[in-house]
Amino acid sequence: MGRSKVTVVGAGNVGGTTAQRLxxxxYxxxxxxxxxxxxxxxxxxxxxxSGPxxxxxxKVIGTNGYEETADSDVVVITSGMPRKPGMSRDDLLKNNQEIVQSVTEEVVRYSPECIIIVVANPLDAMCxxxxETSGFPKERVIGMAGILDTARYRTFIAEELNVSVKDVFALVLGGHGDTMVPLPSMATVGGVSITELLPKDKVEAIVQRTRDGGAEIVKLLQKGSAFYAPSAASVEMVDAIVLDQKRILPCAAYLEGEYGIDGLFVGVPVKLGSxxxxxxxELDLTEEELQDLHKSAGAVRELVEVLHS
Known part of the structure; x- marks a missing residue:
């Protein structure tokens, strides 16, 4: 068995750093x-x-075409326009819809057996x-958001409690955006729930900071958005697939009835392998958490309706 082959589409900050990490x-x-x-x-x-x-x-090659991508095992799509001042979310949606559509067509032509990881925003809609463009089975189109949001959540919990991030387990479900659902009941440090370790207001502040994680970085950078953590999160997914690790990771998956949601990409824990x-x-969520998840799914549905309008 030779080396695997992974294509990264989009050579901006996220794409370039993803290629470097890979x-x-x-492998x-x-x-x-x-x-x-x-x-x-x-x-x-x-x-x-930097190899020596x-x-x-x-081997690392750069190209403006897709011939060299033939027979890729995994394709990570990071391409798309960032939101510019004065642009509505709908404008961004339509622009990136065209980009992701044309990229997917090329990817499928050259790598009909690949697994696609979508990183382009607005994430859930781009999935x-x-x-739809690829005609792939739902198992082979996956969105990267949950791992990134969870990494932010875990970082803030570890900082607050002054413990190793390795011992913090957490899950963030739902759409990638303001309606994401960090689950305090499922966040543990060394197996103990953070709701037992931290007062309610601290937990709520951490949840809010997680929701605003991307915006906080955009504001600080002033130009551009996060790319170190998003690329790390993308590569964790590639690892799980190429190395068949059977990892349980939060990813945007196409649901058909799970969690009472049908026909939408929503962030949920999945088993990721080859x-x-x-x-x-399917986690046993509290009534409140389930409501939050459905609210988040509703926000995704609105975007998808704009796509089809």
């Missing part, structure tokens, strides 16, 4: 694709030249575009 993993050859001439080639060459120092043998989403894990 190359350093040393896959990496193809970086972007429409901007020279950009993916330059970044790929730069990453490749970092000690990896992965719908990739699923088949993509191998199982959707």
């Amino acid at each position: 190359a350093e993993r040393n 896959a050859d990496v193809v970086l694709v972007d429409i901007v001439e020279g950009l993916p080639q330059g970044k790929a060459l730069d990453i490749l030249q 120092v970092e000690g990896f043998e992965s 719908h575009v990739a699923l 088949g993509g989403i191998e199982e959707i894990i």
